[in-house]
């Protein structure tokens with residue numbers, strides 16, 4: 001058994017590894033994964049004693065690793081390094097035999113010949129035995145070195161095999177063959193620690209996975225436990241779909257292709273050509289997919305929604321000055337309009353008049369009966385007026401070109417007031433705005449151990465208003481998902497999607513008025529009322545709150561549903577919250593409530609008393 005105890009490694013005051021602890025037993029194959037620079041090779045170098053840790057120690061079979069002599073170690077531990085440059089013209093079998101020198105120190109004996117034959121055969125290099133290393137391909141050379149490393153510990157019953165990216169350069173067959181050999185040896189008592197980049201192969205062959213991030217151990221568990229879409233995104237920044245194969249019960253990870261628009265990173269691609277080609281592509285896509293919303297079109301074309309509107313900049317789309325507050329104060333004059341706020345998985349819309357404008361420190365409010373909005377105007381960076389007849393609208397975007405809010409004219413809107421507003425706020429220079437590169441929102445999750453959970457729960461218990469929740473997250477440096485997890489059953493309980501469906505169905509049947517919150521980075525829109533209709537079309541669930549109020553949500557994107565309880569001066573307030581695989585909130589349901597009045601008993605009943 002190997003026990004790695006609180007290993008840290010520091011160079012020039014930078015921690016390349018921090019506080020890594022884990023152990024591995026006889027018969028276990030452990031894969032270490034992580035992004036480039038996460039610290040995998042550094043950890044391997046410490047495990048094979050090439051580097052000394054700044055702190056911590058490694059216990060190998062009950063003894064400090066440092067107490068073993070080189071010879072002792074050579075008999076029980078072999079390492080395949082990432083780089084194995086051999087620039088001398090050794091033959092393949094000479095290189096494999098090098099694995100035996102540490103054992104006998106003498107010329108090969110008969111037993112060595114057997115090992116040579118077996119290792120070369122299993123690694124598929126027997127036919128290359130007499131070839132010079134210098135004439136081999138990269139993958140062939142890698143197989144030779146694997147055979148050399150195996151030869152070193154071939155006759156040891158409980159060896160430790162350290163493999164740093166053993167399958168780099170290998171073709172598909174030998175990638176599988178190599179990991180299968182390692183796996184088979186663990187079944188006879190070996191311990192294998194293997195740095196891998198191929199996540200699906202790790203899922204297929206490793207018993208356990210440790211994922212490093214920024215020099216720390218972030219996740220440690222079986223492949224099913226570690227390879228969740230959220231963890232994969234958090235470690236690699238790649239969206240992936242994760243499923244368990246029903247036949248083999250292995251985890252399968254399908255990364256979603258990264259789509260880039262060359263004009264976004266290559267300035268030499270002419271803007272006018274880009275505009276023309278983008279327009280062509282957009283029109284073709286819309287013709288083939290007339291039901292898709294503009295943001296879905298943009299998504300499919302790998303561009304931003306704002307870019308699609310800006311194709312017609314100066315024709316019937318105009319940039320407005322960026323004094324968002326002033327623009328917002330004028331919206332009431334447009335009369336009856338449609339307000340729309342959405343995030344990638346939920347769209348919230350409602351018609352009405354933008355009444356009761358007010359402004360607090362960080363938030364701008366419209367507290368009308370129909371249009372109920374919390375706006376974070378500092379996040380609004382671009383306002384566009386679309387003046388296409390019959391499709392007039394004001395559309396607001398953040399600095400990355402993502403839509404934060406839309407206001408669309410209806411039959412009941414004052415078109416003259418709209419044109420006046422556009423004339424008053426139109427930017428003199430109608431030049432294409434520059435957007436910032438899209439980044440993932442939110443921060444990486446802190447380790448649970450860094451959070452004072454007792455104090456956090458106490459703070460949660462002493463909330464006076466639901467709005468304090470955001471401050472609570474900030475104070476403890478937590479993500480929402482982490483807060484729910486650490487509230488652990490007291491104030492937040494995970495429920496099934498099925499139970500969410502039952503609750504809203506009951507609310508609809510019993511005419512319990514709800515408040516449905518849909519948020520993005522710049523805006524929260526609240527749709528209040530009874531659910532008049534609930535329809536399902538494929539993955540989209542549509543909730544009709546009144547004749548114009550509608551919430552559309554993508555059920556397929558729901559990764560978890562939480563029943564959350566927040567104490568307030570008016571008693572406990574219960575909500576149902578839906579989250580996606582990245583821990584981002586999709587939509588939030590409350591019973592209708594007003595400050596100073598306790599929440600509806602009927603809503604609590606619909607949620608089920610037994611839950612919290």
Ligand SMILES: Nc1ncnc2c1ncn2[C@@H]1O[C@H](COP(=O)(O)OP(=O)(O)OP(=O)(O)O)[C@@H](O)[C@H]1O
Pocket residue numbers: 011016034035036037038039040041042043
């Ligand atoms: N001698 C050194 N001096 C300074 N920084 C170093 C040194 N060696 C490694 N690093 C840095 O430490 C970090 C971890 O490096 P390491 O080689 O362990 O990463 P890795 O997870 O194996 O990455 P890869 O997947 O690219 O092989 C990297 O940011 C690397 O640049």
